[in-house]
Structures are given as structure tokens and as C-alpha cells.
Amino acid sequence: EAQVTQNPRYLITVTGKKLTVTCSQNMNHEYMSWYRQDPGLGLRQIYYSMNVEVTDKGDVPEGYKVSRKEKRNFPLILESPSPNQTSLYFCASSREVTSGGSDTQYFGPGTRLTVL
Amino acid sequence: GNSVTQMEGPVTLSEEAFLTINCTYTATGYPSLFWYVQYPGEGLQLLLKATKADDKGSNKGFEATYRKETTSFHLEKGSVQVSDSAVYFCALKLNYGQNFVFGPGTRLSVLP
Numbered sequence: 001e002a003q004v005t006q007n008p009r010y011l012i013t014v015t016g017k018k019l020t021v022t023c024s025q026n027m028n029h030e031y032m033s034w035y036r037q038d039p040g041l042g043l044r045q046i047y048y049s050m051n052v053e054v055t056d057k058g059d060v061p062e063g064y065k066v067s068r069k070e071k072r073n074f075p076l077i078l079e080s081p082s083p084n085q086t087s088l089y090f091c092a093s094s095r096e097v098t099s100g101g102s103d104t105q106y107f108g109p110g111t112r113l114t115v116l
Numbered sequence: 117g118n119s120v121t122q123m124e125g126p127v128t129l130s131e132e133a134f135l136t137i138n139c140t141y142t143a144t145g146y147p148s149l150f151w152y153v154q155y156p157g158e159g160l161q162l163l164l165k166a167t168k169a170d171d172k173g174s175n176k177g178f179e180a181t182y183r184k185e186t187t188s189f190h191l192e193k194g195s196v197q198v199s200d201s202a203v204y205f206c207a208l209k210l211n212y213g214q215n216f217v218f219g220p221g222t223r224l225s226v227l228p
Contacts, residue, residue: 042219045217090159
């Protein structure tokens with residue numbers, strides 16, 4: 001079954017304690033990205049990756065890091081989480097096409113993060 | 117910069133009513149346009165898309181037409197069902213290798 005998986009699904013942590021949210025896809029997609037969803041703000045893209053070792057900032061990258069060492073995995077790293085990073089996070093992947101923008105994005109189930 | 121504007125919600129309709137959710141965009145170029153739907157407790161799913169002007173995307177009775185002249189991509193459905201209750205997001209993506217931009221979402225509630 002084609003899917004994007006995220007772990008953990010729920011996480012409560014404290015300010016300053018480094019954490020990693022994993023994301024994995026089994027569709028051999030080139031394009032992967034991370035979003036955060038906040039009430040009234042919709043989805044905002046944090047980082048995206050065109051392929052292995054190629055990453056770029058989205059609209060709200062501050063306080064986050066990513067890496068793309070393998071095509072299937074795209075972890076999101078919070079080196080020193082703060083309460084304003086409390087949010088619902090989604091990972092997504094898609095096949096990138098050279099014209100007409102991207103193909104369909106497939107979203108993971110979400111990770112609800114609370115930073116105290 | 118690039119941006120997407122959607123009508124404010126929530127939108128509350130009775131079953132079998134006609135639905136329109138407005139979406140307009142600003143983009144430096146000619147984007148692909150998307151509507152995504154998010155059901156309670158789930159991630160987003162693609163509902164429909166259009167990649168060039170005058171294209172019409174359609175799926176599950178929903179339609180949207182890419183209007184370059186008005187920079188719009190309004191979502192419509194002729195007869196909504198209770199199961200259509202969800203949050204709907206309009207989004208754009210410009211070119212190869214660029215990022216997605218989403219609107220704030222519009223919550224739809226359909227009452228029996």
C-alpha cells in the first residue's frame with residue numbers, strides 16, 4: 001500500500017529538549033516536504049526536498065532542520081524546541097514532474113507536538 | 117510573493133445544497149492549482165487539480181476551473197452530502213522544484 005508514515009503521532013516535550021520526527025514514504029517519490037498546521041493559518045511549508053541531499057527552505061523554516069540522506073526518509077529535527085513550535089505537523093511526498101508543477105502530494109497522518 | 121486567499125469559514129449548508137468555496141491566488145508565473153480536503157483527524161487528500169488556464173479539475177462531484185483572467189480556482193459542488201463535511205484547502209505550486217503555498221482552509225459543515 002502506497003503511504004507516508006510519520007512517527008511519533010503524538011509528542012509532549014519540554015523547551016530545549018532536542019527531538020526528531022521521522023517521515024518515510026514507499027512510493028519512490030523525489031519530492032518530500034514538511035508542513036505545520038495552525039488554527040487560522042492553514043498549512044505552511046517548513047522545508048522541502050527535491051531529492052537526496054537537496055533541501056530548501058519553505059515559508060517558515062526558523063527553528064527547524066531537515067536532512068535527506070535516503071530517498072524514502074525525510075526527518076524533521078527541532079534542535080531546541082520552543083512553545084511556539086506547538087503545532088500539528090504533516091509530512092508529504094510527491095513525484096516531481098518537469099512541467100506543470102508537481103504531481104499529487106500524499107500526506108502522512110500528522111504528528112501533534114506540544115512543547116511545554 | 118505567492119499567496120492563496122480563500123473565503124472565510126465556517127460554511128454551514130443543508131444536505132443537497134449548492135456549494136461554492138472561493139479561491140484566488142497571486143503568483144509570479146503560471147502555477148498549478150489544487151484543492152485538498154482534510155477530514156477530521158486525518159491528513160490532507162488531493163481532491164482535484166488543474167495545471168493550466170481553462171483546465172477543469174473534477175472529482176467526487178466537485179469541480180473547479182482554472183481562470184487565469186481572474187486568478188481564481190473556485191470549488192463547486194451541485195449537491196453536498198453530510199459526508200462532505202471537512203476542511204478544504206486551495207493551494208498552488210509554481211514550477212519544478214519550488215514550494216507549495218496553501219490557503220488558510222475553509223471548514224464546511226453539512227447538516228442533514
